[in-house]
């Protein structure tokens with residue numbers, strides 16, 4: 001797909017993060033389809049694209065994961081501006097911040113100026129872990145549990161698929177029912193928005209907590225692009241600078257269906273049923 005000739009791309013910017021290539025939970029096939037139909041001027045990779053932590057534990061790298069990297073490199077080659085902000089799971093790449101590799105700009109964080117002039121702080125989000133103050137033990141249990149839940153979710157998804165049901169995430173379903181998870185998310189959102197507000201910016205764009213969302217926090221717009229482990233979501237900016245969330249799970253959500261950027265809502269994004 002060539003994006004340069006013909007009419008201007010439909011979207012100005014697309015933000016994705018928490019892809020976790022090299023991790024079993026990664027929904028690489030959906031992402032691949034999403035990237036192959038992407039009609040945008042710029043793509044921002046907001047961290048945890050490759051899961052180096054998981055790769056250190058188990059060698060897992062199916063062909064689709066290489067295809068995702070290839071697709072991103074091809075987009076850059078074809079003229080899309082691609083910016084990569086490494087996260088904590090791909091922290092090793094932070095050493096490369098400030099450089100450009102294969103046409104991809106690598107940054108620790110940066111300020112995104114939207115089409116309407118609004119300025120957003122873009123960063124992965126692990127910077128706010130300390131502010132969220134969840135104990136180390138809880139965090140370790142959380143990560144182990146998350147792996148198990150994702151595994152169980154894949155089993156269920158396999159059965160659902162066989163019976164013709166669409167994409168569904170067990171982890172998302174569980175999180176929406178656990179008050180502690182909601183509190184954690186709320187604290188994170190406030191910490192991120194506060195940081196942007198402190199710098200006189202209009203908003204913050206991040207990932208990290210695998211919870212897509214757009215909400216106003218005391219006059220600062222908090223935007224989280226979600227992930228490609230549970231939600232298969234992206235944050236998109238249209239040509240007027242309006243931000244919205246999209247999910248792409250192949251079932252019925254074509255990127256084209258996104259044209260009028262959906263009205264933002266503070267509620268967690270529903271997955272395609």
Ligand SMILES: [Mn+2]
Nearest residue numbers: 048087088208
């Ligand atoms: Mn992260």
